[in-house]
Amino acid sequence: MSHLADAPLPAGTPTAPSPQQVGPGPGQHAMDPSRLARRSRAQTRVRWELLRNLVRKDLKVKYKGSTLGFAWSLANPMLLLVVYTFVFQIVLKSGIHRFGIYLMSGLLVWNAFSGSVSSACGSVVANANLVKKVRFPLAVLPLSAVGFAAVHFLLQLLVLFVVILILGYNLFGADLLLLVPAGAVAITFTVALSLLVSALNVRYRDTSHLLDVALLAWFWLNPMVYAFGLIQTQLHEWTWVYLLNPMAVVVITFQRAIYDPGGGSTGSTPVLADPGYTFYLEHLAVAGVISLVLLWVGLHVFRTMQADFAEDL
């Protein structure tokens, strides 16, 4: 009971002002303007702690009442792995060695991205009640959607690593370090797009429908179920256009880092984009710049529009 323990004097109690006193009396609730300003900012700034609490809340709500809880989220991609391996490797014979691992190494990060963006899109609208009544940093709403997806992604990635190790494939190596810049670009791009669509969706509710369709099409613009080499043979010198999509760059880098094609590449087209590292780093740099520009746009749009959220909802 801290503020009560601060021994508040009744407002009328005369207190002899001493030169040291800055606020109105020692026992008063009052405080100097800088402290007030700081407390004011605490209500309008995105704080890590608040973000963490919101993500924890989402996780709690999602897995409440289910016995297996979190395991479902991990089982889901593993089931996908089995199904896709069966369909693409055995039925369709795509010619990609260890297809399941190849698929998962790109699909996990894509799922995290599309899951973030589509749940962020509706996040402000879904919390209309809160937005209209409480003063709090609104950006935590889309950001917590990103955080929620990120937590799942990291755990799924961990499970994938375990599966790879169980299967006895090669995982650890210098190429694994590529995950760091690729992850950074992925998170920047995801946050940027999440902020943008969540703000736009408040006034223009078409945004979420448009986004659904766009994500569906976008899925195929990343080399996840097909090999990147296919694009290279189709587009030749125009491959760079394909790689303007930051997610495509992130996906191929993840594949380079995680996927080990094994000894014999059965197909005529190479599965990985490039055997080296510089190719990826160069393209990640471009994708990073694109992401940062989009982040600036997203922040700007969100900041401009957020003041009217309470009115538009």
Add this chain to the structure above:
Amino acid sequence: MARHSSAYQRGAASPPWGRRSAAPRGPVDGAAPAGPAAPAALDPATPAAPSYPGAAPPPPGPLDAWGMPGANGAAPAGVPGVPGAVDPVGAPGQVGDGGPAPGSAVVIQGTGVSKRFVSYHNRATSLKERFVRRGGPAGDDFWALRDVDVTIGRGQTVGLAGANGSGKSTLLKVLAGILRPTSGEVSVQGRIASLLELGAGFNGELSGRDNVYLNASLLGLSKREIDRLFDSIVDFSELRHKIDDDVKHYSSGQYVRLGFAVAVHVDPDVLLVDEVLAVGDEAFQRKCLAKIAEFRAQGRTILFVTHSLDLIENMCDRILVLESGSLIYDGNPAVGTKLLRQKLGSLPAEGPVSWEYATVRPQSVAFSPDPGGLPMVQYDPGERLTVSVELDVTEGAPEQIYLHTYIVGQSEVPIWMMETPPGGLAVGPGRHIVDFSVPHLPELLGAFAVKVHVSDATTGAPVTTRRFEELFGVSGPQADGLLKVDYEARLRG
């Protein structure tokens, strides 16, 4: 990430008084508390200036500029929350100058705040519309607030009142930083907790405990702070036995109780209360009011929106009365609630307002033989007398007023009555003099006083009544009695 990027960040970065003193707002500002002396006194770098003027005798020097209430006619109409304020009604009915208590820090400052709501069919609500019709005509826009200037100092308890749709809740939301003003600036200092809707952030799927943490976290508290406050919150809500149950299993009363407990425990600098005290049982309401009274005593700032004018009279030391988005009164709650009751038509049941607080104030009365002539108090029967009543009409007064002027004798006996012509007098804001001329005074002797009734000519509702102390006399040669009667005195037998 501040949501009101421009106004709020600026407000936080630069002390509001700096901007305020740079923007003159008429002569009242010179004596207003936010004058140029205040920053020096509040600046921690100059500890020599004590800043507790309310409880201490004001030392000479910079404090003079604060304009101690009562000592200065131009002091703000409402000087609430200041112990020792001599006369809280410096200039009754004055509009728009109820500044903060002298010397106190400004917590909320709104300058020229206007809020326009774009009517729904005028707004592009889909991307297609956005591109098809850009910048269409802004037709049926609705101004919920028009050019409202408000300065709320620390420690004030302010009631926001007005009829339905007058803009109270909009003003509260704008001041709380939830809505962005269409024009004007709002700056808020400190932590705001809003009781706009209790438990707004609760998630039914989570336990009471989790919700307390989440809600307090949203309101700007750190985990450590919440840990410290948690027991106190639970005790206040009286829900210890259910705190680990899901909130969806709470009754609506329990829900509200937990919401209130969180909101009052987040150690707010500003507490916003919007009609929420209507919920909950009586015991809970009492508890809420007690807590709010405790906040007052602690010198926190409270903003109330309520239709209960009694509550405002009891709890607030300042009232803001809104009418169609404009601030029509800012000052003493007793005056403001009366004004509002008058406007809402609920006044006749309670009688007219005391003249000091009325919208039409009979200011003085003068007696002279001819209108505008030299004042005289002694008359002979048959002489001409003009009774001049000076009226001070303020904003919000009835357009047509009706005057009944009674000449009263001893024991308040009305001798005769004079009224304004049928239809009343059309008066605008300002000073007016109404002359009642009697060509020949009756032969009625004695000293007489004047009593004036003012009423609304269109509705007949009484506005105010004043009995003046000034007397005029009618004297005659006879020794005693009221009337001069012709008589003979004779001895018979």
